[in-house]
Amino acid sequence: MKKDFRNIYISDYLKNSLVLISQCVMTTVTAPMGYGKTTAVSWYLARMEKKKNTDVIRISTYSDSLPVFWKSVQSAFSYAGYDMLDDCECPTDEASAAFLSDLFCRTLKGETDSYIFIDDFHLLANRKAADYLGELGSRLPENVHLIISSREQIFSDRIVIRLGRNLNQISLRHLRLNEKELTVYAQKCGMELSEQQLDKLFRSSEGWFSAVYLNFCYLEEYGTFPDKKADIYKMLVSTMIRPLTETQQNFLAVMGLADEFTAEMARTVTDMENAEDILSSMTEKNAFVSYFADRGIFRFHHMMKECAEQLFSSFGKEKQTLYLNRYGAWYEDKGLYIHALSSYKESGNFHAMLQVIQKDAGILLASLKPETVEELLVECPEEILKEHPFAVLVLMRSMFNWKKIPQMMKLKEILLQSVEEHTEMTREERGNLLGECDLILSFLMYNDISKMSQLHRSASAQMSRPAISIQSNGGWTFGSPSVLMMFHRDAGSLDQELKEMNECMPHYYKITNGHGQGAEMLMAAEAKYMQGHMVDAQIELEQVYSHIEGNNQENIRLCCDFLALRLALLAGFSVRQTIEQRREEILKRHNTAWLNLFDSACGYYYALAGVNDRIPSLFREHMLYQVNFLAPGRPMMEMIENQIYLTQGEYIKVIGKSESLLEMCRNFHYGLVAIHIEIQTAAAYEQLGKREKAGRCISQALKEAIPDQLLMPFAENYPYISELLRERLLLAEKRQESGSYKETMTFAEAAPAKEMQFIKRIIGIGEGFERQREMLCKEAAYPAQFGILTQQELRIVELMSERLTNKEIAVQMFLSEGTIKQYINQIYSKLHIEGDTRIKRKKLLDQLNM
Template sequence: MPRYKAKTLYMRKSIVEALDNIWEYPLTVVEAPMGYGKTTAVKEYLSGSEAEELWQTLTDDSSTGFWNGLSRLIRKLDPVAADRLAGMGVPGNSVFLDEAIRIVGSIEFSKRTVIVFDDYHLLSSGDIDRFIELLVKSETPNLHIVIVSRSVFGENTTELVLKGYCCVIEKSSFELSRAEIIEYCRLNGVKLSAEEADFLVSYTEGWISAVYLCILGFQQDKRIERQASLYELIEKVVYRRCSIEVQEFLLSICIFDSFSSLQAEYMWTKGNAEALLGRLMAGNAFIKYDHGSQTYYIHNIFTSYLRRIFDRQGSDRQQAIWKAAGKWHVSIGEYIHAMDCFYKAADFDSLLTAIEIDKGNCITNEHKDRLIRYFSECPMEIRRDHPWACLIYAINLFSFNEMELFAQQCEQVGRYIEFLPEGEQAKAQLAGELELLGGFSKYNSITGMSEHHQRAGGLLKGPSEFIDRNGSWTFGSPSVLYMFYRETGQLEQEVNEIIVAMPHYYQLTAGHGSGAEYVMQAEWYYYTGDFENAEIASHKALYIAKSQDQMAIVLCALFLQMRLATLRGDLAQVTDILWQTREEIKERGLYQYIHTLDMCEGFIYSCLNQEKKIPAWIVKGDLQDSSICFPGYAFFNIIWGKALLISGQYLKLIGLAEGFIGMASVFPNLLGQVYTYIYEAAAEFKLGRHEDARQTLRQALSVAAPDQVIMPFAENGEYIADMLAQLEKNGHYPEFIGRINALFPLISKNRDAMSAELSSRDNRSMLTEREAAIAELVASGLSNQAIGNTLHIAEITVKKALQSIFAKLGISSRTALAKIMIEQKTG
């Protein structure tokens, strides 16, 4: 066998010089086809450095898998930051991207640190590409990223190179020259004639793996000869030289990109996997062991060859290996990988069992298409034997907004339950869970949902096993009344119904949504102008929600308190609530609520006509990538519509109004309809379409007046005052319009005062010298800890100063502060 000298082969002067660029750029992309030794070269180079090395080898196209892997790497440096990244999930929008960059920026990289993403070509994710680009542009001190890939990274690599953020090391750097091929062969005991050297250069084109295989062939046959393909060369000089036992062993593990010794023993079952691996590693360079991760790697070229052989095996052999792999993944809690393996093994019984063991906790939107495919192809008799898995599937269909499939699945689960023997507790439990799930089919009818809940209560012997009490009860909406105000003239009755209904639901879900009924009651008081009772009920709701740790309801109660503070002209309370709530969300890693808080902030600043302070994703109408679920979409449109109105985009607003009304009519959500009609009327009036405007405003009045919902009109009085006066003069809703007119002057006075205060705060002169210095460092991307180290002050001092800065400037996020500082610099 050749005396394989990896360091000599891979660490030639040209490669070392190319890899030295890792320390000169935030990003280095090492790009070459399979078999050019790029991974080995990077490993050898970094092993000789004193840098902290974090290595992640990608195995599939899962962006979630990538993100979880990155979080595990970060844990070695900063467990708190790792937990926050993992809790956030893949940053699929600008809000989460900014926060992810901030979290990584908060990590103290005390020495040169390299994060390597190997086999990056397997991942095709615009979200991850954008994250890496932003991370690179943030130029975090001591942090360097290396991407090892068979293809060019992302769409903007050229831009990154031109701007000095990135260095690309291409295939040419890894090609062996004629002299290097001759020298490498000499080092391995093969002296080439001039003719053989010419042939080898022409045949391999400097491809390292091909040269290595030719050397193996020479050692066997004492000559270098051309094979029809690289795979034929591998078969001749590597695979055929293995014993039948080793060949069978390789086929049992080749479906993995990497594996541990325990994993190999699990798949092989004959007790000598480690011995076989030792023989293989001694015999060729295609299998390596990483002592850091305690993991074996088969070179991609050899893996590719083995999988071609595997694909020619009989279906029984293939399915047995995939089934064993599925069982392995179950044993270590990797349920998504287990499901994929069981699917390839056509073992639907084990696939559904894995879902039941996991209770669906690992399933995300990323797995939607796979999950639907698995269940659609699963035989009915197997689904019937796994009603728990079918329930989990139904819950996920609802979260995917696949309502037709959801209804079909609930019906099927009902039929499966009928097959269970009478008198079994499992049957009653399943029937109860199905009744609870059936409540979602009646969303947003309080009575309809409650009927299901009460029937579920008669069947379940304890809290539901499937409802996640930590999930967002409001689907991302910051308002409970918005969710359940569905019938004109029935609002008070709906409030009374939810007060009666919610205790039944709490018993079934261990308090999920606690306080929601009192939020709705408080909002009813607010919308009808009874502000004292609104505040009393909001505090009651907030106390209950906090005691049960129900952040979705806490946000709803705080949102109402911000609106009440806005009525009083208390800007300090508004900004204080926004600041403290955002900090709590980040501290606790509750990132699913970031967009809900952004909607609260956007609503407040839209009411104050502060377009620049409305979160950018709302102004752009960028809803699809947010954490808001479909039932919350119409509330988003309430804020987006107002942003369009105050920015003067009247034609666009009128064009979108019909779609807004359609979305608000699905469940229905009457508040969404009322606000949209008001905005549309205001836009029409601005364009001189006065009669159309009055007719549109009458539609809003016809919905809201029977319930005395005056606040949407009072909040927008400056846009509709003339129309209201004309409608009142013509005898339309005089008493209702009279109440609006009585309230509007107070709202207008306090709103104008707050707007003026915000405008005056938008300058740096309000900040103390220390606050100005901290603001500058925040704008440059530093974390609180890094700012403290820079200014030689405690981190808690930085936090307190930021709270003061935010209050003075009327903002609640670091992103907003950075924007203000940049605007001031650019004039």
């Protein structure tokens, strides 16, 4: 029989365990290196792929880098025909992980059996990732089967218990060959061994597949089994590496650095024209070199990689540097900047490393740990940094994002020295560098329009091109759902802030390709709303929506949604899309930051409406601590969470949080947010019967709000503070009647009169809001599918449920009977109700009573 040691052998015992993969959502395959974990799973998946309606997604783990692993996940899904992860950033907190779980479940659910195989998971060494996969396993639909191979235990006992029968565990006892299985395997390989040889082989290998394979190779090469003292690596070197030519050994040493590679990559990195021939020879004779024909890639087994890396370390420094730089150049050319950075760092090529940082513009750099980048900067000589000023700009922006302000300022000094020392720079080059430096420094003044404007003007005057450190479609408000909440600092300064914003933003747009376009218009619309000018606010909001249409400014559009929802709630204006429709649209963008922003707007809307069960879970269950918000946006998120505590009746928590939140607002100069928190605290005290303390809080809020006529935070909380405001109004009226008010008084002296007018406006809007709130609570009682109907349509449904005829409904709503018929047909169409008139009405009422 012809000998073929590459024969795959799967024992019956192992087959029985592999069959269970299709019956379980989760399968773990755990055993030490060399027991054929990957081979066994690949054998099973190859059979599954032959079936109809089956997808196989193979994910390889190469290192402990989460960004690199995430890139592997994206590539695997993309190769399998799923593009839903293409624009998703690497999840960094529990909220983004939960979003990802929803995305997996929603996309993969169906009639197609999906097998997702994560290989070598132990290399990631990330407990949070393992816990996440365990939680995901308990949520995945039945047609999805997740398989994870690892050298170590993957899940904690808690997760194992939770998964229960949904978990199929394949371990060493399934993979190890017993004596009978070893005999069968030897025969399949064409080895004619005596009982004595088989016994010796079993005792020395203990059923370890790699050891058995290497023993066969050793026996074939040297005519005897290796010495008892020979370890697995010595056997591998003796049988797999030593017989190779010097050229082949060099090839192996160099390509062993790659996680996986194509023939083209091998030819480029090794500079060997016959790379394909070498690879072909290796894959034919060596089970530790695999070729995946469907993707055209080669991969070395980890045992072979370790031997190859040892061989590479024996090269001289100059030779190692040569190959590492070739790796870096290959990855750089393919846009794999994280891999390129790693190769250049290892070779000590800081010039190339900084060129990559400039090309990346901080996009993939953001996925690295700040400590990793700081380590690069420590190792990189300052003189080399000065030669790459554009890379320094990118690093400055990254340090700001990571809240590493001292490091950011140190990089600024290096940049200024670079500009000063490089006298050969043109005036234009200097202007672009210094201008972008001012632009980045302006982020430190993010809610001081006056100082920010000075830096934007300076940058605009100096720069002749758009900034390289800013993505025009990226976030603009640092995670805040409101522009006005970001930029209103002090009582009485609103008009000046709006003026400065109008003057400032055109300069910013010029040097950032329109990043945040429409922000100044939206801030003006928000100001109109806050002052109770609802029609003007709605007109200006519609103008903003039109202005940003198609310019990819999703952050600004989400801030528009926040205003639109409040206008709908307090003034009855219609929104462009239902909340459900807008959420579906955002989900398709696969951006957790956008989803969190929309959830904050919805959370606030439903809290004001008193419809608590529809508040998004991130806010309803108070899981903000799981989200990595940027510091400037956190006060707004905390204020929204406080509003939700208020509607949930958690008044003591509202009061308990108020002091620290107000301190945060003072430190960041968030005047409007502070007004909201003072009112929320007053409302909490009022609900607890502590009128005196509530009065002190409302007094402070009025003092800060009246100069700019910011009455809407009071109107939004009117259901909680109505009695408090009426008492306050009564006191102001008594004071005016007593004759203590005169027309010649200063504003401070005339405060009671000003306050009286202000409170009357609040009460007028607040009473209308209470009526609107009651109607919304009724709407919330409708089944979920009715959410697509307008308020007018829901009113008609309500009257239909009271058994009124079309004519009677028309009388009630002051509309013609023909108009009512049109509305009813539209309702049937939206709810997909078919049949004759009598059947359709019955079906509608049946849905209503579900």
